[in-house]
Amino acid sequence: MMRNTKKEQKLVHWIKVVVLGSGAVGKSALTVRYLTDRFIHDYDPTFEDIYEDEKKPIVVDDEQYALRIVDTAGQIEDIENSFQMRHIASADVVMYVFSLTESQTLHDLISLKDRIDGMSATPKPSVMVGNKSDLTHMRCVSQEEAMGVANNLNCSYFEMSVASSSRESVDTVFQSAVKLAVDSQKVLENQKDGKSVGKSVKSALKWLKKVHRRKSVCSPMFFYVSPVADESSHQSPPATFV
Numbered sequence: 001m002m003r004n005t006k007k008e009q010k011l012v013h014w015i016k017v018v019v020l021g022s023g024a025v026g027k028s029a030l031t032v033r034y035l036t037d038r039f040i041h042d043y044d045p046t047f048e049d050i051y052e053d054e055k056k057p058i059v060v061d062d063e064q065y066a067l068r069i070v071d072t073a074g075q076i077e078d079i080e081n082s083f084q085m086r087h088i089a090s091a092d093v094v095m096y097v098f099s100l101t102e103s104q105t106l107h108d109l110i111s112l113k114d115r116i117d118g119m120s121a122t123p124k125p126s127v128m129v130g131n132k133s134d135l136t137h138m139r140c141v142s143q144e145e146a147m148g149v150a151n152n153l154n155c156s157y158f159e160m161s162v163a164s165s166s167r168e169s170v171d172t173v174f175q176s177a178v179k180l181a182v183d184s185q186k187v188l189e190n191q192k193d194g195k196s197v198g199k200s201v202k203s204a205l206k207w208l209k210k211v212h213r214r215k216s217v218c219s220p221m222f223f224y225v226s227p228v229a230d231e232s233s234h235q236s237p238p239a240t241f242v
């Protein structure tokens with residue numbers, strides 16, 4: 001039997017995921033839960049943490065991808081002039097996190113994505129995570145609002161509780177982010193001009209205004225919906241329930 005030579009082994013590529021969002025929305029809790037399956041109860045504001053995870057590579061199209069996760073600070077007001085920009089500029093995918101218990105964090109996310117997209121010719125592949133779905137009594141962002149915003153911003157959307165969603169749900173968020181990054185790279189390679197198909201922030205805000213004050217719909221602990229191609233079409237039903 002022939003032994004595998006180094007050349008025959010599958011290459012591991014690195015994917016850089018930058019986790020962004022307002023303070024205390026659960027960016028560190030999400031990152032640590034993914035890496036260790038432990039939930040951090042305490043709040044300790046992050047300056048910047050970088051994790052490299054080669055132990056559980058994510059496989060997309062037969063290739064292995066290891067994650068480099070940058071957990072950023074929640075001080076996002078002047079992010080353009082912050083040292084975090086060097087990570088954002090080199091990110092393969094951006095994970096925007098907001099809290100379902102604070103509408104302002106969703107508004108912050110819209111503005112943040114607009115500013116970040118404006119800094120490069122091609123917007124970064126992005127996923128959006130609505131966190132803290134376990135706090136049902138404090139919830140003030142409905143699924144409908146969040147899905148509409150995600151659709152308008154051309155993001156995949158995940159709604160979950162880092163505190164109580166299953167390990168598989170947490171893994172799915174990162175696996176989908178990697179797949180999105182890989183697929184986007186392939187699309188860009190195929191389209192030399194690679195200009196954005198992203199939709200305007202104006203339409204995201206318009207959507208929020210439209211559904212504002214409507215009754216929230218009951219939410220499961222976790223669901224995922226990918227962006228739909230047609231802005232005028234209705235929302236897809238959740239693709240995954242865990």
Ligand SMILES: Nc1nc2c(ncn2[C@@H]2O[C@H](COP(=O)(O)OP(=O)(O)OP(=O)(O)O)[C@@H](O)[C@H]2O)c(=O)[nH]1
Nearest residue numbers: 023024025026027028029041045046074132162163
């Ligand atoms: N109930 C509940 N609490 C959560 C959840 N996710 C995070 N938290 C709590 O929210 C607080 C803030 O979480 P962090 O992960 O530190 O938030 P962050 O976004 O990294 O905050 P910054 O470092 O300031 O940017 C902590 O006390 C967490 O335990 C969740 O899904 N449910």
